[in-house]
Amino acid sequence: MKVRFAPSPTGYLHIGGARTCLFNWLYARANKGSFILRIEDTDQARSKKEFLDEILFSLKWLGLDWDEVHYQSQRFEIYRDLAQRLLADGKAYLAEDGSGAIIYKMPQKTVSVEDMIHGSIVFDTALIKDQVLIKSDQSPTYNFACVVDDAAMGITHIIRGDDHISNTPKQLVLYEALGYSLPKFAHIPMILGSGGGRMSKRAGATAISEYRTLGFLPQALVNYLMLLGWSPGNNQEIISLKDAESKFDICDANKTAATFDMNKLLWLNSQYIKNTSAEDLAGLLRPFLKERGLEDADNLDGKSLVPVLQLFKERASTLAELADAAKPFFAETVEFDPAAKEKFLSQDISGPFNVLRERFAQLPDFHAPEIEAAFRKAAEDLGMSTKQLIHPLRVALSGKTVGPGMFEMIETLGRDRTLKRMERVILLFKQSV
């Protein structure tokens, strides 16, 4: 058994295409068949190398590998010869305008397809007009090249989007005209944007590569895509590509169009981040830190990155978020969130900070439990509640009002940076007086 994914390099790989590819891939792997990639680059004007590169890159990133790859632009001879044959057989004719186009004469009949997902679908070809096979520029049309290639490449199952149902009768008659045996068809539902119609930019129809930039893990994205129109059963939500290989069957795919939901994708991504080791996360995070202006991100070793990620990975839903949270730990100076500064650092806190700074400086052992003990003792001695002191301290150290446990954070920050950042705030008040 053999399936294919046939993207056209006239645009980036998007959610819908990736899902179609995923279902083909899974079906092939589940049935020990082969999966081929066919680049439908017949439109010379609109096909772009940059799109092709993005598609190939994104597919690899998602973990969807292929057994063969073919380019339709290299097969024009084949299409022309076959069109000539139909011409000779009297099944097609030359365009009357003298443009050189070859047009298939649509027979008037009833054709039907036994779709693996929809069951029997019947069409009346009398309602379909004659179809161009070869355009005047001698390039083949989609429906023609598609049939020729699917037959030539031995495709046994065609899994594609619902939107191709109406192309099916056009292709069915071509299979017959060319004397090819029919493959099986499975039309999977489309993915709708949150507005209800086709996915648009606003509705999350960004390129797959964009999701990478946004800080999604490929495993999470693939997992989400699987859940759109298919379910592994047993109320399972988290499922790997490997696990799905043994459970997937295209016959179990849904008929209903699914609406893309960023919230669930975000949730899945957070689950995957939580379940990824801080060591692995460190490698993934470097480009994100660099992008955030951390020049020497590449030189950050795991030893300094790992404890910080340990602190934040439970609470981030994207790598971008994780990088935002981790950055203050490596930046030279803390960037204060204006609202946070206003709320907790507008009143002179330098007195208590001086005391606290001194206690921290003298701690023999700079670990969370000791830090916490020293902190609580200092607060008590100062006659302040822990809350009164902890919030300004958090802002002084991280610039933010939210974050992980204070004392673990201080330990991870280390004594040097902790003291330096406290001194900076103390100085802030000295200067303003």
Place this chain on the structure above:
RNA sequence: GUCCCCAUCGUCUAGUCUGGCCUAGGACACGAGCUUUUCAAGCUUGCGACACCGGUUCGAAUCCGGUUGGGGACGCCA
């Protein structure tokens, strides 16, 4: 306009093929509570759906017909 596809919580879905186990299960989101120095996470919990109308049947989310609603296709784009 013509043809085609689809119809379970706001969203993704289980259940539909093989009617009874469904006063319809799970997840996301949302609300409440617990926990907590904060925000998350986690745990507990609440809200919430078989589009409608007819039929078949002892019995229908499940089968049939219609209505309505949504989506798609009607290119010398793919």
